[in-house]
Amino acid sequence: MAGTLHRKTAPVVIKASGLKLQFCTNETQATREGFVKKLQGMGFDISAAEVTAPAPAACRILKERSLRPHLLVHNDLVPEFAEIDKTNPNCVVIGDAAENFTYANLNEAFRVLIGMEKPVLISLGKGRYYKETDGLKLDVGAYMKALEYACDTQAEVVGKPAKMFFESALAEMGVPPQQAIMIGDDIVNDVGGAQRCGMRALQVRTGKYRPCDENHPHVKPDAYVNNLAEAVDIILQQL
Amino acid sequence: MAGTLHRKTAPVVIKASGLKLQFCTNETQATREGFVKKLQGMGFDISAAEVTAPAPAACRILKERSLRPHLLVHNDLVPEFAEIDKTNPNCVVIGDAAENFTYANLNEAFRVLIGMEKPVLISLGKGRYYKETDGLKLDVGAYMKALEYACDTQAEVVGKPAKMFFESALAEMGVPPQQAIMIGDDIVNDVGGAQRCGMRALQVRTGKYRPCDENHPHVKPDAYVNNLAEAVDIILQQL
Numbered sequence: 353m354a355g356t357l358h359r360k361t362a363p364v365v366i367k368a369s370g371l372k373l374q375f376c377t378n379e380t381q382a383t384r385e386g387f388v389k390k391l392q393g394m395g396f397d398i399s400a401a402e403v404t405a406p407a408p409a410a411c412r413i414l415k416e417r418s419l420r421p422h423l424l425v426h427n428d429l430v431p432e433f434a435e436i437d438k439t440n441p442n443c444v445v446i447g448d449a450a451e452n453f454t455y456a457n458l459n460e461a462f463r464v465l466i467g468m469e470k471p472v473l474i475s476l477g478k479g480r481y482y483k484e485t486d487g488l489k490l491d492v493g494a495y496m497k498a499l500e501y502a503c504d505t506q507a508e509v510v511g512k513p514a515k516m517f518f519e520s521a522l523a524e525m526g527v528p529p530q531q532a533i534m535i536g537d538d539i540v541n542d543v544g545g546a547q548r549c550g551m552r553a554l555q556v557r558t559g560k561y562r563p564c565d566e567n568h569p570h571v572k573p574d575a576y577v578n579n580l581a582e583a584v585d586i587i588l589q590q591l
Numbered sequence: 592m593a594g595t596l597h598r599k600t601a602p603v604v605i606k607a608s609g610l611k612l613q614f615c616t617n618e619t620q621a622t623r624e625g626f627v628k629k630l631q632g633m634g635f636d637i638s639a640a641e642v643t644a645p646a647p648a649a650c651r652i653l654k655e656r657s658l659r660p661h662l663l664v665h666n667d668l669v670p671e672f673a674e675i676d677k678t679n680p681n682c683v684v685i686g687d688a689a690e691n692f693t694y695a696n697l698n699e700a701f702r703v704l705i706g707m708e709k710p711v712l713i714s715l716g717k718g719r720y721y722k723e724t725d726g727l728k729l730d731v732g733a734y735m736k737a738l739e740y741a742c743d744t745q746a747e748v749v750g751k752p753a754k755m756f757f758e759s760a761l762a763e764m765g766v767p768p769q770q771a772i773m774i775g776d777d778i779v780n781d782v783g784g785a786q787r788c789g790m791r792a793l794q795v796r797t798g799k800y801r802p803c804d805e806n807h808p809h810v811k812p813d814a815y816v817n818n819l820a821e822a823v824d825i826i827l828q829q830l
Contacts, residue, residue: 498734
């Protein structure tokens with residue numbers, strides 16, 4: 353069957369086989385709804401409940417710890433925090449704010465942090481950079497480091513590869529880590545993060561994958577697969 | 592004589608006594624000429640040749656190593672680099688660019704760096720933040736950390752407390768470190784930097800000075816003085 357399965361139909365095949373499925377993304381430039389809509393438009397069978405993303409994970413943390421965030425995030429992500437009290441902030445949440453990473457906004461977030469006895473900075477990921485059609489862009493991790501240094505503090509990172517992030521995806525499915533498999537293209541964020549959480553992990557040789565990943569000093573996937581379809585084939589064969 | 596000497600007349604008194612004098616500043620929002628003009632306007636006896644500042648120090652490094660910078664600096668500092676070849680950049684020089692720290696400019700500096708086999712980032716200081724009339728602002732060090740993280744590199748810091756910076760001030764005066772005394776308000780940048788260079792250093796209990804500086808874990812000044820005038824008094828008494 354290998355090669356005959358298209359990546360867009362892979363989710364359908366997985367779900368039809370009775371397996372549970374959760375999409376784990378570090379996307380913070382859109383709400384889960386926006387993200388799902390984009391993927392549905394591309395032909396993927398996916399619903400918002402099947403997506404684990406940093407912003408909803410951060411909202412859970414904010415509620416649990418009674419934190420009221422000052423947001424430095426992308427405009428399209430703001431609705432994700434609609435139900436969160438943002439008056440009189442006692443923490444800063446930073447995401448990939450893109451055009452919102454202005455000098456004024458960075459100074460404002462900094463002032464909120466430096467005004468606290470112990471600054472609380474929650475970062476929706478720690479990516480270094482990413483590529484867009486008009487070139488490479490600094491990712492949230494770079495701005496997180498700027499604020500960490502200025503405030504002499506350490507951010508709490510939500511999103512892959514944080515252990516808690518994978519645990520919340522497992523909780524959504526009601527599956528223990530030993531019974532779950534992560535399929536991803538990022539050797540550190542996907543494979544390393546999932547393994548640290550007790551899951552097995554396959555690296556696909558597509559997307560972010562680079563041949564040098566196979567010599568990574570710390571992370572070794574449980575197996576390599578050429579693409580998502582091949583991963584699904586192998587998993588189904590072993591049921 | 593203590594207390595009768597005003598800080599603005601201190602330079603006059605020092606020079607009249609036959610001592611050599613050099614001003615060491617981390618100012619990177621203006622050229623040396625602009626900086627001197629501001630101080631002259633405030634009544635200080637000072638000339639550009641008496642000022643050691645990060646940008647001229649960086650220019651020396653750029654020339655020595657045939658580096659052609661992409662500049663991410665304050666508009667008012669650009670003239671300092673007038674004689675430097677900036678075509679086809681092979682390094683990035685970052686200063687306190689203030690309003691020039693835009694999302695677009697940071698991405699552009701990042702792209703220059705990430706395009707190099709081994710990124711060369713020269714930072715005119717590594718301050719965390721500073722205060723202006725309209726509030727606290729992130730300083731160059733925060734943006735330096737952002738670029739360091741994104742490019743997985745380490746910046747070369749020009750300016751206090753870099754040893755080379757003090758050495759170049761000593762060279763300007765033609766004085767060995769054992770015969771020089773640093774007077775400053777910053778425990779790490781002024782006192783620590785000068786001492787690491789073999790100079791003695793006095794901390795004035797004005798400006799940036801904080802009582803907790805006196806318990807600093809690593810740096811201990813050779814003496815404390817209440818202000819610049821008192822420092823000059825003590826030095827002149829020991830001649």
